[in-house]
Amino acid sequence: MFTHHLIRLPRLSRGLATHSGPLVAVPGSLHLTTGQSFNGRSFGAHKSVYGETVFSTSITSYTESMTDPSYRGQILVFTTPLIGNYGVPHNSAPTDSQDVGVVLESQGIQCAAVIVSDVAEKFSHHTAVESLASWCRRHDIPGVTGVDTRAITRLLRDQGTTLGRVAIGAEAALPPPKENEFWDPSKENLVDQISTREPYELNPTGSIKIAVLDFGAKANIMRSLIRRDAAVTVMPWNYDFNSVRDQYDGLFLTNGPGDPLHCMEAVLKLRTTLAEWDSPVFGICMGHQIIGMAAGLDAYRMTFGNRGHNQPVLALASAGSIKAGRVYVTSQNHQYALKLQDPFPQGWEPFFINCNDSSVEGIKSTAESGKKVWGVQFHPESAGGPLDTIEMFTDFLNECRAHKSAALKESAWSTVGVVSPMIKPRARVVVAAAT
Numbered sequence: 001m002f003t004h005h006l007i008r009l010p011r012l013s014r015g016l017a018t019h020s021g022p023l024v025a026v027p028g029s030l031h032l033t034t035g036q037s038f039n040g041r042s043f044g045a046h047k048s049v050y051g052e053t054v055f056s057t058s059i060t061s062y063t064e065s066m067t068d069p070s071y072r073g074q075i076l077v078f079t080t081p082l083i084g085n086y087g088v089p090h091n092s093a094p095t096d097s098q099d100v101g102v103v104l105e106s107q108g109i110q111c112a113a114v115i116v117s118d119v120a121e122k123f124s125h126h127t128a129v130e131s132l133a134s135w136c137r138r139h140d141i142p143g144v145t146g147v148d149t150r151a152i153t154r155l156l157r158d159q160g161t162t163l164g165r166v167a168i169g170a171e172a173a174l175p176p177p178k179e180n181e182f183w184d185p186s187k188e189n190l191v192d193q194i195s196t197r198e199p200y201e202l203n204p205t206g207s208i209k210i211a212v213l214d215f216g217a218k219a220n221i222m223r224s225l226i227r228r229d230a231a232v233t234v235m236p237w238n239y240d241f242n243s244v245r246d247q248y249d250g251l252f253l254t255n256g257p258g259d260p261l262h263c264m265e266a267v268l269k270l271r272t273t274l275a276e277w278d279s280p281v282f283g284i285c286m287g288h289q290i291i292g293m294a295a296g297l298d299a300y301r302m303t304f305g306n307r308g309h310n311q312p313v314l315a316l317a318s319a320g321s322i323k324a325g326r327v328y329v330t331s332q333n334h335q336y337a338l339k340l341q342d343p344f345p346q347g348w349e350p351f352f353i354n355c356n357d358s359s360v361e362g363i364k365s366t367a368e369s370g371k372k373v374w375g376v377q378f379h380p381e382s383a384g385g386p387l388d389t390i391e392m393f394t395d396f397l398n399e400c401r402a403h404k405s406a407a408l409k410e411s412a413w414s415t416v417g418v419v420s421p422m423i424k425p426r427a428r429v430v431v432a433a434a435t
């Protein structure tokens with residue numbers, strides 16, 4: 001065990017006096033299961049936690065990242081040195097008539113702890129109501145500052161995502177835990193801990209009915225759907241969608257925390273959906289991994305994953321607003337990815353590839369398959385991050401609308417006993433009436 005960084009003296013002169021009382025120098029440390037320790041000072045809850053230590057290269061949107069349910073169980077290290085300078089907004093004020101109940105990405109802070117090189121002790125923004133430190137304390141989330149986050153990140157890039165413990169107060173000075181005492185969140189079904197227990201509706205008067213399987217959804221996915229006039233029914237991740245699928249015009253699978261292998265129940269149910277239902281399906285991050293596994297691809301654990309808002313992806317195929325050959329800058333937060341295999345399963349093709357590490361960033365059904373199914377590893381809904389691929393939501397809903405009106409015409413023609421000349425008959429039998 002060696003120590004990378006000594007405890008820095010707290011900057012009492014700058015203090016937190018304006019917003020939350022003077023900062024008392026409480027020690028805070030990050031211990032890694034591989035033996036390294038980083039000693040700084042605490043700025044959040046006075047509580048020690050275990051988790052998986054990951055780093056994010058995002059420069060802004062710490063509030064959105066920290067409320068993203070996909071960070072559940074993770075000790076989030078920000079590579080940007082100064083975090084907290086625009087404070088934290090009120091999280092429950094409606095932003096518009098299509099309010100989803102929160103301003104940020106979920107009700108509370110989802111990551112297990114945060115590690116910041118230099119936490120901003122003063123904040124300034126017209127929507128801010130409190131400091132990062134006070135927000136963390138209110139949500140019982142520990143934070144450590146005054147550590148060399150560059151050194152931590154270099155370590156994580158070499159040795160991969162590593163189990164860690166954030167130790168606060170007297171515990172920070174104790175020897176690090178033994179290797180077998182670290183908690184490994186990837187062993188748990190984190191999705192089941194946060195997915196909705198019961199289905200619920202948003203924007204029920206919307207013009208197209210979309211079912212959303214909730215693996216730990218970011219609120220901006222729901223906003224992105226309902227702002228495009230979708231009526232959304234959010235369902236538990238393992239809901240029996242096949243028993244209600246005929247009531248919906250499209251299926252959406254959300255992001256979510258942890259290892260996708262814990263969600264095999266959803267993979268198997270989706271396999272049935274894809275075999276028997278031909279309405280459009282779209283999945284993001286965990287949702288994309290579930291679609292890929294249902295298609296027959298394998299998922300694997302990456303060394304340190306991709307987390308940040310500056311990940312370039314190259315489109316390999318065109319679809320809707322996406323043009324083959326273009327690079328899109330994307331928001332990402334994932335540890336697992338689909339394995340690139342040659343040949344791809346029949347009826348599927350790669351859609352995007354990561355320009356940095358060549359990992360699979362998207363898959364789609366082929367034109368020949370007659371299906372409209374896409375999955376993307378990145379987050380088109382952003383929050384935070386660039387909006388380069390936001391129109392994929394419009395593309396998905398356009399396909400749902402086109403499919404719905406084609407199906408309506410088809411059933412209108414079949415009730416008068418003629419096979420529509422405009423509709424290519426699918427595997428489904430079109431009932432030919434007499435006379």
Ligand SMILES: NC(=O)CC[C@H](N)C(=O)O
Nearest residue numbers: 255256258285286335336
């Ligand atoms: N944001 C996500 O949906 C993450 C998916 C999955 N938990 C992973 O880490 O790869």
